[in-house]
Amino acid sequence: MSLAPRTCPPVYTGSHLDTVPQGGKYDGALGITVPLAIANYWHQLGYRPVRPLCIIAFAEEEGTRFGKVCFGSQALTGKLKGLDPTALMTREGQNLPELLQASGLTGNPFTPHFPPGKCFLELHIEQGNALETAGFPLGIVSAIVGIRHFTLTFTGKANHAGTTSMDLRHDALAAASSFITHVYNSALASQRQYVATVGHIKVEPDANNVVPGKAEISLEIRSETDTLMDSVLAGFQEFLDHTAQKYGVAYEIAKLDQIPPLPMDASLKDLIAEEAQAQNIPYQVQPSWAGHDAMILGHELPTAMFFVPSKGGISHSPEEFTPSHDIGQAAQVLEKVLRRVSAE
Incomplete structure (x- = not known):
């Protein structure tokens, strides 16, 4: 037109x-x-x-x-031109070229x-x-907004849930839980300057009679500026250092996707x-x-x-x-x- x-x-x-x-x-x-x-x-x-x-x-x-x-x-x-179309699969087991062919389409979809x-x-x-x-x-x-994804791993010491007294535990899940609560409360107090979410938790050995020796969580932060996200992460890092010392655990942070605002x-x-x-x-x-x-x-x-x-x-x-x-x-x-x- x-x-x-x-x-x-x-x-x-x-x-x-x-x-x-x-x-x-x-x-x-x-x-x-x-x-x-x-x-x-x-x-x-x-x-x-x-x-x-x-x-x-x-x-x-x-x-x-x-x-x-x-x-x-x-x-x-052209953001996907380096990908192999055959590597993209649906849950039903069909790859992208097969779906395109079934629709009467040909050529490289990533051109x-x-x-x-x-x-x-x-x-x-x-x-x-x-x-x-x-x-x-x-x-x-x-x-x-920009989006940053992380995986945090807390490592403590698995032990008997009955015979290990509370003051001698190195409970990875307790440390992770403390951090999760801090993330939630901090984002809430920011009055919508940023949002933060922990949406996944994996616990090892994941048994009701064992003190958790390892806890892995996801962390997502969204904000309108990189500067604010940097500041938020610095605050989280400080809290993590305190938490690790308090609960007698170690922690690691792995950066995943980082999408700028x-x-x-x-x-x-x-x-x-x-x-x-x-x-x-x-x-x-x-x-x-x-x-x-x-x-x-x-x-x-x-x-x-x-x-x-x-x-x-x-x-x-x-x-x-x-x-x-x-x-x-x-x-x-x-x-x-x-x-x-x-x-x-």
Whole structure:
């Protein structure tokens, strides 16, 4: 949809078409259907933008089939070109080339196919309750938070649960539990500056009559800035040193995935705000605490996101819901923004 030659860098918009098992109908799909409605509206008006408008429906953003999040956007932008497609397997035992062949598709899916563009805009549901709680119908994303994953291993000494007195124990699980409580309370006290989660615990020997000699836990930290995450980790390290001494254990920290925060493009954020103000639509500026395809595209070209409320903060559920009035207002803002960025 354009008056410009195909070589003119396009304006990209879109989101992901997949969802999680037992998911809702708004997550991802909203960011595709609204741009399609806008394109249809332009067609009915006979309006033709100067720049090409490209609507992208990304596959496998959730990572449900192959265990790799933002799979489609990473493949499109060449982030996966070093991977062997046959090594990616579904739970049913099918590899990626087999699935592509069954769908009538050929070629290497990891060959980059992303022509340079002017910008990328993604409309998405919030998947939280910040907008609904504050009473705003629109949220302009300041940044997509960084995510850091770690594995922590506490090593004590396994011993008899009855004959080992409490003051002589080297209980790895007790030390891990103390740290988990500290992580939770510290994140809670930060007043949403960061979130931290321990979602996995493995205990050895995992017997009800043995003092745990080893405990392994996961740790995930999310924040809008690397500086804050560095500070949080330094505080956790200090607490770990104290905890290890208190419980007579040793600990090790292994770094896993480290995804840096991605600030959204300032000019695009301002443009979204201008159009919201012009239509008297209240908004707030907030980080995105979840990952999105925009965090992949944001390394390729200027990128911005904005949110509509999720009723009750519910997402990844059949109960996921956004009122049609909020969707309509967001569609008006997106239409005006797309019109402006594709006209120059």
